[in-house]
Amino acid sequence: MSSDTTTRRGGNSFDHLDTPTLDAESAGLLHAISEHGGYAFVGMAAQAAAGDFRAAEAAREMAWEQLHSGPWHSVLPVWRNAYSMACLRMADLHFAGGEFKEALRVLDMGLIMGGMLLRKDLDAAVEKVSTRARGDSRVSGSGCNGGSSKSESRLVDGELDKAEMLRVLPQKSLSCKIVVKRSALSLEGFLREYFLSGLPVLISDSMAHWPARTKWNDLDYLKTVAGDRTVPVEVGKNYLCPEWKQELITFSQFLERIQATGSSSVVPTTYLAQHPLFDQINELRNDICIPDYCFAGGGELRSLNAWFGPAGTVTPLHHDPHHNILAQVVGKKYVRLYPASLSEELYPYSETMLCNSSQVDLDNIDKEVYPKVCDLEFMDCILEEGEMLYIPPKWWHYVQSLTTSLSVSFWWSDSGNSTVS
Numbered sequence: 001m002s003s004d005t006t007t008r009r010g011g012n013s014f015d016h017l018d019t020p021t022l023d024a025e026s027a028g029l030l031h032a033i034s035e036h037g038g039y040a041f042v043g044m045a046a047q048a049a050a051g052d053f054r055a056a057e058a059a060r061e062m063a064w065e066q067l068h069s070g071p072w073h074s075v076l077p078v079w080r081n082a083y084s085m086a087c088l089r090m091a092d093l094h095f096a097g098g099e100f101k102e103a104l105r106v107l108d109m110g111l112i113m114g115g116m117l118l119r120k121d122l123d124a125a126v127e128k129v130s131t132r133a134r135g136d137s138r139v140s141g142s143g144c145n146g147g148s149s150k151s152e153s154r155l156v157d158g159e160l161d162k163a164e165m166l167r168v169l170p171q172k173s174l175s176c177k178i179v180v181k182r183s184a185l186s187l188e189g190f191l192r193e194y195f196l197s198g199l200p201v202l203i204s205d206s207m208a209h210w211p212a213r214t215k216w217n218d219l220d221y222l223k224t225v226a227g228d229r230t231v232p233v234e235v236g237k238n239y240l241c242p243e244w245k246q247e248l249i250t251f252s253q254f255l256e257r258i259q260a261t262g263s264s265s266v267v268p269t270t271y272l273a274q275h276p277l278f279d280q281i282n283e284l285r286n287d288i289c290i291p292d293y294c295f296a297g298g299g300e301l302r303s304l305n306a307w308f309g310p311a312g313t314v315t316p317l318h319h320d321p322h323h324n325i326l327a328q329v330v331g332k333k334y335v336r337l338y339p340a341s342l343s344e345e346l347y348p349y350s351e352t353m354l355c356n357s358s359q360v361d362l363d364n365i366d367k368e369v370y371p372k373v374c375d376l377e378f379m380d381c382i383l384e385e386g387e388m389l390y391i392p393p394k395w396w397h398y399v400q401s402l403t404t405s406l407s408v409s410f411w412w413s414d415s416g417n418s419t420v421s
């Protein structure tokens with residue numbers, strides 16, 4: 001907020017964000033917060049509701065502290081909702097002051113870190129602020145795409161050199177069994193031949209109709225729909241390395257890092273990995289379609305995640321409890337798969353948090369320490385743009401992007417396994 005005086009709430013709805021859920025739930029939420037000892041928060045929230053920006057900031061900081069007071073799973077939902085409330089108050093005041101980027105930043109923080117209670121208000125507020133921000137930049141003549149009327153900026157272009165590709169992949173890559181590729185596989189064929197027998201399959205020609213297939217390779221489009229949005233990214237080689245960390249940056253900054261990674265080896269790898277981006281950015285959600293295969297087994301769709309990053313990102317060998325369709329929208333990835341029956345030979349970590357990850361670094365196998373892994377049979381493939389890979393539950397997978405890559409994973413449970421989350 002640029003002014004250091006307070007801004008009083010009032011005026012017409014053009015200057016303010018509509019928050020019908022907050023208006024209806026605020027009293028109950030504040031009561032619950034005071035029952036959890038949050039008297040100071042309640043005091044600040046009252047001042048924030050009257051238009052005091054500093055109080056809104058202070059309330060948000062108090063809730064932020066509560067979000068970081070222990071492991072994430074033990075944070076009480078009431079504090080996550082308190083955090084969303086404070087974000088909405090701050091965003092409203094930024095919006096009234098014409099500070100649209102700042103408003104979007106706090107709204108995204110509310111979406112990423114806040115609870116579910118005020119989700120609809122946050123979504124509606126994002127829409128209102130984005131629409132106004134885009135209107136403004138059109139008036140100022142720059143346009144959301146920086147003024148260029150014709151998009152020439154493709155995210156991924158050109159072909160890969162096979163020898164170069166094999167040089168960066170783990171040893172023995174593409175020399176064993178290649179995952180079977182099927183074109184436009186029917187749902188019935190998928191069920192009978194792969195889902196029920198628990199076997200991976202590559203499926204081509206079944207996502208040509210996704211708007212994302214044409215739109216996401218266009219930097220201008222991505223900047224226009226998501227440039228000012230804040231997203232969590234992972235920085236460093238991968239999540240098993242000690243120097244690995246998480247950051248919150250804007251999508252535009254993320255795209256700049258992707259572009260810089262190719263031209264400089266000093267830029268650390270930045271990966272927008274396993275993030276429910278499509279719950280956050282509606283325009284991107286509208287660009288993808290849920291594959292029919294995800295309805296196999298009659299279970300529930302568990303999560304849709306984005307995996308966006310430059311060439312060279314590595315997701316180390318691990319397994320997940322769900323069925324997974326990994327859909328490749330832009331660029332290509334190498335994927336290696338080991339069946340669940342080989343778990344013992346893949347040396348899982350013993351700590352609970354990491355017990356679905358292997359201690360073996362496939363990019364640099366220590367044969368003395370992990371002798372059993374070297375002779376294991378695996379399946380692998382290049383997941384090409386426009387293809388989907390079905391990874392059955394518990395299959396170990398290692399993934400390396402070979403170009404800048406945008407993929408989407410769809411995880412679902414079957415009806416007998418609907419309690420797994």
Ligand SMILES: O=C(O)CCC(=O)C(=O)O
Nearest residue numbers: 307315320324326399409
């Ligand atoms: O694409 C990646 O880097 C990893 C994907 C993955 O592990 C998954 O979809 O479960």
